[in-house]
Amino acid sequence: MHLVWENVLKNLVSLWTGEYKGLDSGTEDYVLDPDVWKAIGEATASAGSTIPSVYGPRPPNVQADRTACTADSWSFWALYIAPVVLRGRFRQEKYYNHFIKLIKILHTCLQFELTRAEVESVRTGLANWVTEYEGIYYQHDSMRLSACPVTIHALLHVADSILLSGPVWASWSFPMERYCGILKPAIRSRRFPFVALDNYVADTAQLAQLKVVYSAAEALGLRSPVRDHSTSIPGYIEIDTHALLDDTCALLPPKRVPETLADGLRDKILGCLSTRYDVPGAAVRFLLPQKIARWGKVQILGGGDLIRSSNLGGSREDSRNASFVRYESLVDRNVSYRNRPTILELRTFYGELQDIFVLKMPASQTLKLTEPEHLVLAGIRTCTLDNRSAPGGLDIHYYTNTGRYEVIDMKNIQCLVGRIFDRGQWAIVDRSGGLARAMYNDDEDV
Template sequence: MHLFWENLMKNLIKLWTSEFKGMDSGSGEYELEKSVWMAIGEATASSGAIIPSCYGARVPNISADGVYLTAEMISFWTLYIGPALLQRKFHQRRYYDHFIRLVRLLNICLQFEITQDEITFLEEGFVSWVKDYEVLYYQHDPERLPTCPLTIHAVLHTAPSIKDCGPVWCYWAFPMERYCGLIGPAIKSRRFPFASLARHVLDQARLTQIKVFYNVTVELSLVTPRLGPIHGSYESPAYPTCRLLPPKNPDRPAINTLSLLIGALVTRFTVDSNVHGAARVTPGVVKRSLADAHIQEWGKVQRIDSDEGDTMRASEVGKTRDDSRDASFVRYEMYVDIHARQRNVAPEFKLETFYGQLQHIYLVHFNTAHPELNLHEPATTIILAQIKSCKLNSDESIPGLDIHFYSVMGNTNVIDITSVQCVVGRVACGNNRWAIIDRSGSLVRAISQIQDEEEEDLEADE
């Protein structure tokens, strides 16, 4: 924690802002213009409103004098906000590329699992990064030796430490910083701060012993334990991975506002024409069937297939506070026909990733069977999400990082709620450009069922 966030990154920022031990840039050009750094700080602060709270605390204006930055804030800025806002800001691109290489190495360090090949890659990568650091900042000038503190050498020991101790999430828990944050509010006297701290620590120790000795941890907890589902929520056995949460629109949506929903249901209920007895589903048939269906519009959906499932909010339902943080942008997966623009070509579907704003969440419940929709079960529940997609800029990307850019919104899609994977954040980059940041990594990725079935067929043929 202290090696990268409290030392290395703080020193890099000081180098970029001409505040590192009174040194200039020497023969290099790594210093940012003051106005540029101030704009980056303002953009960092404003992005807090469009990054969900589950991503961590708001990062304040890092360019302001005397601003307090925790290690968590610096790490989040380094991994997500910095790569987007520093793009095209240096006079020479090699300084930005050098920073991005560090971010890629740090992302590997933070993986849940690390292979032996990745450890070797880290070891070689940090060696190369330090050598380039010496060229870019130290410049092999003895008078610039202060740019090479001990922490630069310590970077070289990162990979061996992972090899000996395991992935860094096992021990990068910020324990001291968290403990200081817990006892800090206990200071009631500026004249005798340590007396307040000592009394608080003693009281906490006594209370902990009472909880353990009498087994009353739950009874004495100041945080009410959450037992069972949230009041007013909805769960369906057909959707074991998600839970609908209030607010809920008390009125049934008008049928004339459900054209996209009807189109999605037509696609959903249409089966292969070669299937014997299959009904031909049209928009008119779906519209008539919806007249008898129970339709609700919900405001939030939560993933419950893990203990830390994201909660995503529909932007068009309910009200938000002025200080709320936007949790309506999501990542979702859809099958796309790669031959959609070619006539008389059999469809071939490929699973692709999309980003967009969740606008509506529809709960549709058919109380009876509907043979005209190819629904033969006595009751069917369907949960759909209406999402306005982000039109990604294909010519903009950061190699090796899961950061994407967009300027305009694209088409609106209505998909099954299980296709929605997680909530994402955004960073306003100026000039009507936004960067999409996704913290989920490889752990929250849909697996193509079509690909699995093809692999099973190949194994069966062999």
């Protein structure tokens, strides 16, 4: 994929900014105004504070600090940020639509698995994209031949490469890049650099074998062991594919001692419990504990995200927001019709996790509980999605204002989402839906 991130995408940016090999826009009008490109760079940089770190490194300013852009940051910018910040920026919409066609094809390429039909759609899509590229940037003018480097032609062979080598993640360059980055600090001698490299590789290989042979990974680890400060709540378990019981979430400090909540918060919790146990709110009110504990962070286990509650999670001034989530909830399809039967359907929502409540409901015949039940509830301020079409049909949603505060079960939260503020609106970046992609995860302890 470095063919795209380090070549095709960089060339497109150079064309849009009028910096590509002395070429102007010719008979087209795709060059962005400098002030527009500056605004795009600023929006990209500011998005780093509202996109969780689990999504990747903080994106640099693509206008003012392009030298800081790596293949990984170009990848994230193109797939998630550019569709938002480039929308409506070109004088003609066809340039944006042409770019979005490439992004949709790249999302297909980055799937963990591809069918042969999808590979053929990649082949056809890239062939059509290259043809349009030639019309827009090359313009079939021999004086503009430099707009067609070999990397544009190479796109026509991506489908064949997938058929020969598998999905692009199976052969991309990220592992080798990371390994070279690990080796570079090992060069301590200018006179004998290769000896230093050989010694480092041999030492790390021997250390890795010792860890395996003697089960001493923690004792011989070069990183400080991570202390587990989490607290698991009984009852929050699920059965995974190996038929083992695992906690679905773990709570992390800070923790606020049980306290009496404001009446408004108690009413929201009562509404949640009334729906959960299918009893009137008055029946739950007398069973609800007077004092309820609150926690600052929750870890979704099984490879899930670490989520902070905005009211208690705490954050540094330069930290990245990790409070906005995607969650699912059952909604009555006939809620607006009093005389129609209740028909529940599962819908997806987005919002800010503001509170994490932990309470223990007593055994009760009213609630049909034969023994006490522990609950972890999430207080969420919902995002009121705008009726704005997604850019190019991508799975991107917009909102301007937040809506109601509601309390749901923590199990309903799916994952963290990122946000991009651009021209008065927030765009939600959800990598768990249609924009999910394969990622290289370097977690080796060296």
